[in-house]
Amino acid sequence: MIQRRHLLSALPAALAAPALLRPSAARAQEVTLRLHHFLPPVANVPRYFLTPWARKVEADSNNRIRVQIFPSMQLGGAPAQLYDQARDGVADLVWTLPGYTPNRFPRLEAFELPFIANAKAAVNARAAQEFAETHLAEELREVHPICVWAHDGGLIHANRAVATMEDLRGLKLRFPTRLAGEALRALGAAPIGMPVPQVPEALSQRVLDGAVVPWEVVPSIKLQELVRFHTAIPGNPTLYSATNILAMNRAKYESLPADLRRVIDANSGISAAAAAAAPYDDQAKVVEEMVRRRGNQISAISEQEKARWIETTKPVIAAWQSSMQERGIDGAALLAAAQALIAKNATAAG
Template sequence: MKLTQLMASAAIAVVAATASYAKENLIISSWLPPSHPINVDMLEGLIDMMEEATDGEVTGELKLGLAPPPAQMDLVMDGAADMTIIFHGYQPGRFVGTKLIELPGYEGSAEAASVAYWRVQEAFLDQLDEHRGVKLIGLSTHGPGQIHSNKAVTTLDELNGLKTRLGGGVSADVAAELGLIGIQVPAPKVYETLDSGAADGVAMNMGERTSFKLNEVAKNVYEIPGGFYRGSFAVLMSQEKFDALPESAQKALEDNVFGEPFSRMMGKAWDASDERARAETEAAEDNTIVTASEEDQAKFAEMAARVRDKILAEIEAAGIDAQAAHEMVKAEMAKESSM
């Protein structure tokens, strides 16, 4: 064989070897601000987990602003992105089972709740197939949702008539019990909505005080131990994209990243965010945190019970043993919290 032919054959072999070990770069869509924990800690953390599990064979790249929040799932189904995160409450009527984790009254961290959420998904909610068309790779809930307002609130009764931005889902049912006047805008619009006076308050977890600069436009926090509600998130992947990955990479991701490991990581990130924001709020001289009195906590417990009955009935009607699923969430959260 001539030298030129040998060199050509060697070059082809090198190219083939390089191609076989080429990284799979997954496009991950997000609608949150660049510095939000969902981007910085959760989705970037997902990339790190995937790279570690596959020895660098699978990586990812975050893309912001590809579509508005309610269109994220369709974005992945249409092939415009490989992965995304969605907030279930932004798509009324599309999800029912996901409201289970949003109910008021759960005790425990976002980490415990997120782990319990994934376990109850496998045990009960998979039957509903609400994420059909995509691959579900992680579930999470933020920490307890509280009321942040631009005027002082010291009692439960003072929430009646408060114009409040709501994210949807169970928060809307709780708001109806409280007498809040609901305003629906995506989370990235919260600052301007409060700053313009279009809303007096917002229902969010504590960590969003930092993420959306609520310390500037909602200087008062009225909190219920355990929260008024929680919020449900899912991270989704194109099933077609997953199926196209090498089998070894698929197995590594399924065994070490997707499901409970990733859900736990997201919950931890929510908890850390809440802790940082609480410390910042307590340190700000013009910010105030008021914890509901025992009397108001008892009053809200009655409201929460009505909300739970309503939502569990909806889930039951969808074909799930709602009470058993609810008990499982509480049991798994208690198990995680005791560890």
């Protein structure tokens, strides 16, 4: 009887034990993710995409996921090392441009060829994400891609006006990707490759005469204060776009509990790519107006001149296809797929 009383008295404590463990178990499943990138927090993509994305992931997980954002390379390294930081776990998440590491992502370069991309980021971003889901599993196998996108059409921002190819001759222009550099070289410019945070110092020291970037980047590097002339490419297709990726360390993703993986998945893919595109298209108008009010000169080359540029840069596309063939990759098929996706999404966007 004494033993039975002891057993009955012990039951409430035994039944309570799992409940007492639950807070500890919940804490064990909380996770902090470090998101590393190369621009200041006030830049448009961090401000209007990365930060809202992080806060949404936190809210969707009932704050079991916390995303710490480290801007301006605060975790160390250089922008060209960000992808490897995600691969190696130096950071859990990174935003970077594949073009910072030339020839490493050859299939994705289809979107970076001259006069292939649309002028609108909303079109390019959705197309690039769809392309990634179909064609880039092998190329991006070292990380877990959250989303892939390509920005809107970039402009030529320079210390002298550009209306023709002849105006480009010898102009030292920063380019973001290998193929943008090849296109500028074909047009007569003297292209110089570097990550965008290095542009202000290079302009101040006259290492550069200008840069090709989309409007949304301009205020983050005070480009409107460093050059006075801004040249757009009219209509579609546009001169160039650069691809971007928000990538996660694969082991970190796979270590998450299933319900937290579902939160990440719900904030990945097309919906994330579309959200990433918004700052480019939305802020382009805002930044252009700000630059105009400042008194800088904004112009566009003529359609006739654009036709000359398209013809002049065709060898860049042919050389890319040849190099892809040497690597055993069907570049022509990839280019056709990219163009078809851009056309499809342009039609959908109206």
